[in-house]
Amino acid sequence: MSLVETRDAVRAKEVLLLDVGGLLVRPDPARIVAALGAGHAVTADSLDRALYCHGKVGAGLGPGDDDDDFVFRFVVAAGATPEQVRAAFQELRDIVLFSSWVPRDLTGDIAALRLIEVHLPHIALVTNSEGGAEEMVRRLGIAQVGPGEGMEVTAVIDSATLGVHKPDPEIFRLAAGLLGSTPDRCVCVGDSVRNDVDAARAAGVLPVHFDPYDDCPDRDGHLHVPSLAAFATWLQ
Incomplete structure (x- = not known):
């Protein structure tokens, strides 16, 4: 399928199923940098790259796959030493796993979604969460x-409410x-190959990888x- 044919296929859809964690929000980089203290090489940019680059954290698996291991590998991939991560691990774990994440590009994402809505009129957020996704966004x-x-969306679909978590295709x-x-x-747009791309495809949904x-x-x-x-x- 050519790029134009793919675009036409996307335009022919009616629903956008949009991931939240890793796409619209990310772990708070300012808090992570502060938790590590002095003497490390971690920056907001290096944390962002560590979150998405396959050779580092591992195909964007994210929290929920092996939570403690994810936190450790994520911060080490961003430039901290294993010793620095271990010294601040409990605080880092709280920031990444149990605290609200922060928007990646609030103004830009809302503007983009309003343009996307012209072609995909029904937008729903579909996320793995413990029940607080709708209140958080x-x-x-x-x-x-x-x-x-x-952005006004049709629904916020929380895995805790459905009782089905990604990468189970049933959630889609x-x-x-x-x-x-x-x-x-x-159409599904998400940052994880396993949880979004592969799971959406298995459900019969057209996947788009946020990369x-x-x-x-x-x-x-x-x-x-x-x-x-x-x-x-x-899409335009």
Whole structure:
């Protein structure tokens, strides 16, 4: 399928199933840098790269796969030594696993979603969470169901509410049904190959990989976008 044919296939869909963690929000880089104290090489940029580059944290698996190991590998990949991570591990663990993440690009993402909505009129957030996803994105001003400060979306679908977690493909089938649609009418954009790309494809949903550093080695197996703004521009 050519790039134009792929774009036409995306335009023919009606629902965007959008990941949250790693795409719209990320672990708070300022808090991580502060927790490590002095003498480390970690920056906001190195943390961002560590979160998405396949050769570092591992194909964007993210929290939920092996939480403590994820935290350790994530911060080491960003430039801290193993000793520095161990010394601050409990605080780092709290920041990454149990504290609210922060928006990656609040203004840009909202603007992009409003452009994407022209082609994909039903947008739903689909995320692995412990039940607080809808309140979190509303509080951060990212999105909400109905009018509000952020992007108005059709639904916020939380794995804790459904009782199904990614990478189980059933979460995408259930999400499509809750929106009165079917998987073949949906597109999923997410940062994890395992949890978003592969799981969406297995459910019959067209996957788009959020790959901000053009790092995914599978260049031909699925569509890649570096940002929601680039995805919106491509759809135009």
